[in-house]
Amino acid sequence: MSLLSFENATDPGRRQIWEEAVRQTINTEMKRSSEDEYILLRSGQLVGAALLVFVRSRALKKIKNVEGSVKKTGMSGIAGNKGAVAIRLDYANTRICLVTAHLAAGFANYEERNRDYRTISHGLRFQRNRSIDDHDTIIWLGDFNYRIGLSDDKVRRLIRANDLGTLYENDQLNLQMIAGRVFPYYSEAQITFLPTYKYDNGTDEYDTSEKARIPAWCDRILRKGNNLKQIDYTTAPLRFSDHRPVYATFQCTVSSIDEQQKEKLSRSLYDRRKRDIAGSGYNHEKTDEDTVGYNSIAEGLPPASSDRRKWWLDNALPVRSQVHPPQSNMVLNPARPSNPFAATHEPDWVMIARTEEFGKAERKSQTVPAPPTRLEEQRLPLSPSGHPGRSGSASGMVNAVSYGKSENPPSPSSTSADPSVGHKPAPPVPKKPVLLSTPSTGPNRSLGNVSKIGTQIPASAPALGRYTSANGPSNAQLSTPGGSSINAKPRSNGPRPTSASRPPPPPPRRGTKRSTARTDLLDDDIGDEGTTIPSLQPLRPN
Numbered sequence: 001m002s003l004l005s006f007e008n009a010t011d012p013g014r015r016q017i018w019e020e021a022v023r024q025t026i027n028t029e030m031k032r033s034s035e036d037e038y039i040l041l042r043s044g045q046l047v048g049a050a051l052l053v054f055v056r057s058r059a060l061k062k063i064k065n066v067e068g069s070v071k072k073t074g075m076s077g078i079a080g081n082k083g084a085v086a087i088r089l090d091y092a093n094t095r096i097c098l099v100t101a102h103l104a105a106g107f108a109n110y111e112e113r114n115r116d117y118r119t120i121s122h123g124l125r126f127q128r129n130r131s132i133d134d135h136d137t138i139i140w141l142g143d144f145n146y147r148i149g150l151s152d153d154k155v156r157r158l159i160r161a162n163d164l165g166t167l168y169e170n171d172q173l174n175l176q177m178i179a180g181r182v183f184p185y186y187s188e189a190q191i192t193f194l195p196t197y198k199y200d201n202g203t204d205e206y207d208t209s210e211k212a213r214i215p216a217w218c219d220r221i222l223r224k225g226n227n228l229k230q231i232d233y234t235t236a237p238l239r240f241s242d243h244r245p246v247y248a249t250f251q252c253t254v255s256s257i258d259e260q261q262k263e264k265l266s267r268s269l270y271d272r273r274k275r276d277i278a279g280s281g282y283n284h285e286k287t288d289e290d291t292v293g294y295n296s297i298a299e300g301l302p303p304a305s306s307d308r309r310k311w312w313l314d315n316a317l318p319v320r321s322q323v324h325p326p327q328s329n330m331v332l333n334p335a336r337p338s339n340p341f342a343a344t345h346e347p348d349w350v351m352i353a354r355t356e357e358f359g360k361a362e363r364k365s366q367t368v369p370a371p372p373t374r375l376e377e378q379r380l381p382l383s384p385s386g387h388p389g390r391s392g393s394a395s396g397m398v399n400a401v402s403y404g405k406s407e408n409p410p411s412p413s414s415t416s417a418d419p420s421v422g423h424k425p426a427p428p429v430p431k432k433p434v435l436l437s438t439p440s441t442g443p444n445r446s447l448g449n450v451s452k453i454g455t456q457i458p459a460s461a462p463a464l465g466r467y468t469s470a471n472g473p474s475n476a477q478l479s480t481p482g483g484s485s486i487n488a489k490p491r492s493n494g495p496r497p498t499s500a501s502r503p504p505p506p507p508p509r510r511g512t513k514r515s516t517a518r519t520d521l522l523d524d525d526i527g528d529e530g531t532t533i534p535s536l537q538p539l540r541p542n
Contacts, residue, residue, distance in 0.1 A: 001041075001053065001054070001055045001056070001059070001091075002026060002038060002053075002054040002055075003051065003052060003053045003054070003098055003139075003141075004018075004022055004051075004052040004054075005049070005050065005051050005052075005100035005141050005142055012045060015043065015045050015050045018050070018052065019040055019043060019052055022052060022054070023038060023039070023040060023054065026038045026054060035056075036056045036057050036058045037056070037057055038054040038055065038056055038057075039054065039055065039056075039057055039060070040052065040053070040054055041053045041054060041055045041063070041066060041087075041089070042066050042068055042087050042089075044068045044069075044070060044085040044086070044087055045085065046070045046072065046080045046083050046084070046085045046102075047079075047080040047081050047083075048081065048102065049083070049084070049085055049100055049101070049102045049142065050085065050100075051085045051086075051087055051098065051099075051100040053087050053089075053098060059091070062091055062092050062256075063089050063090065063091055064089070064090050065088075065089060065090040066087070066088070066089045067087070067088050067089075067126045067127055068085070068086065068087045068088075069085075069086050069088075069124055069125060069126050070083060070084065070085050070086070070124075071083050071084050071086075071119065071120045071123050071124040073103070073104070073115075073116040073119050073120065077119070081102075082102050082103060082104055082116060083101070083102065083116075083120070084099055084100065084101040084102070084120040084124060084142075085099070085100050085101075086098065086099045086100075086124055086126075086132065088126055088130070088135060091252075091254050092254045092255060092256040092257075093254070093255045093256055093257045094136050094137060094227065094252070094254040094255050095134070095135040095136045095137070096135060096136070096137045096138075096252070097132050097135040097137070097138045097139075098138075098139050098141075099120070099124075099132060099138070099139070099140045099141070099142075100140075100141055100142040101116070101117075101120060101140060101141075101142040101143075101144065102142055102143050102145075103116045103117065103142075103143070103144050103145050103146075104116050104145060105145045106145070107147050107214065109145075110146060110147075110172045110176060113144065113145060113146060113172075113182070114176060114181050114182045117182050117183065118182075120132075121133065135225075136225055136227060137223075137224075137225035137227060137228055137252055138186075138223070138224040138225060139221065139222070139223050139224075139228075139250070140183070140186070140220075140221070140222040140223075141220070141221040141222075141246075141248075142219070142220075143218050143219055143243070144173060144218060144219070144220050145218050146171065146172040146173035146176070146216065146217070146218065146220070147171075147172050147214060147216040147218070148167055148170050148171055148172070148195065148214060148215070148216045148217070149170045149171075149172055149175075150167075150170050150214070151214070152212055152213075152214045152215075155167065155195075155214050155215050155216075156206065156215065159194060159195065159206075159215060164191060164192070164194075167195070168191055168217075171216075171217060173217070173220060183222055185224055186222040186223065186224045187222065187223055187224065188220065188221070188222050188223075188233075189221075189230045189233035189248065190233070191217060191233070192233070192234065193234050193235045193244075193246075194215075194235075194244075195215035195216050195217050195218075196216075196217060196218060196219045196235060196243055196244040196245075196246060197213070197215065197216050197217070197218040197219065197242065197243050197244075198213045198215065198216075198242045198243070199239070199241075199242050199243070199244065200242070201239070201240065201241065201242055202239050202240070203239065204239070207242075218243065219243055219244070219245070219246040220246070221233065221246060221247075221248045223250065225252075227252055227253040227254070227255075228250050228251070228252055229250065229251040229252075229253075230248060230249070230250050230251075231248075231249040231250065231251060232247070232248055232249035233246075233248045234246070234247065234248075235247075325349055326349060327351070329351055329352050329353075330349040330350065330351050330352070331349065331350060331352060332348065332349060332350075333346050333347055333348060333349060333350045334350075335350075336348070
């Protein structure tokens, strides 16, 4: 098997030219030695990196599951100028993976090159989610771009002295592999050739441009697998690029299994074991594990469990704790460490002192009734006088109001005597919004001066019924659901009272039933002679 990796092949047409040229060159040599010809098994390309795999024609029947994949690392995985191309195959029963990579450039960017390797190694996937490491034989090759961490003058001086050992000691890839940051468990043969980068095209001189790039071993070949033996590792004397091509020769030991013979042997062993069991009277449904190791190691402890028997599920019942405190007023000690095997002087149980006052307070707290719900507020009974409460007296309303306002509700003894509400305390009384601007001292309430005609009562406010008025200067009257009337004085031509001169609003009335009368009643009752009809003021929040 032969593989070739190269760069600067962005155009697929150029890759095809390379494929044909390589195939013809190899087969020309094979004809001279009367060997089988090579054919292209598969090729892959990622922008400027390409990978070609050639195999002998006689080996095709042993190769299966050939797949290819690519992984971009340029610009955080967006661009394909950096990345890897991989091809995997099964040769007989040996899984082989071949990877060519072009990592990040730059003298000081070795950390970025390390990240590119990790991205490719973990991110490049084949079918069935197989990764590069899921193979028996792995070969990495390509332009890894690792540099030599010395100055340009010193590197060139060591090259002229052919001191490759000192150069390799300062090689970034060598140092990163020793530190375990990149290519773990991979091996590289001893480097016996000069740095392969960067040459002037067509010459053996290193970079003489203004950039004067430091010579380095950018092009490398690494291997991983116990069945690989490297034979050659050197460069080819080709001068058409600023890189010197690097090649290596490996000897790979593959495993081949006869599947038919394997199945036949497996069946023979199974039948033999089955006959032995049947002749000895052995119960195959019960193994030695069922009878060994189930004795308790200490008195009071359950026996050991296994995948077939679990003591906490005996008799199909879940386990329940049988531990009880020594006394009724003792609980587990919260100061003990959570680890039951840790040494501690804390006792297992501690006593809780329950004083008589604590018991009384607890019993008292259990007798406090729950606050009334909204539904109970709406079901508040009315007294004969029209006010909410338990009786016709003012005390019923006072009790209800005080319960709604006070933080401490009345005791159960004061509420249990009322048969109308049973044993529940009186709920709070719904508040009636303030509709009048002046207080009333007589049986009728005065609306005072109003400044707008046709103001409607909000839908949430209790309606006062039909507004009735006589034409002329006489006072208008409002009829209420209870049958009483409220006088409204006509609008006067005098100065409008200010907020400072206005009397304080009357106290809120509680418990008035809401009426379902219309709220647009003022629009239809303007007198024929232009009598000004006062409107009701809008709601005021309490």
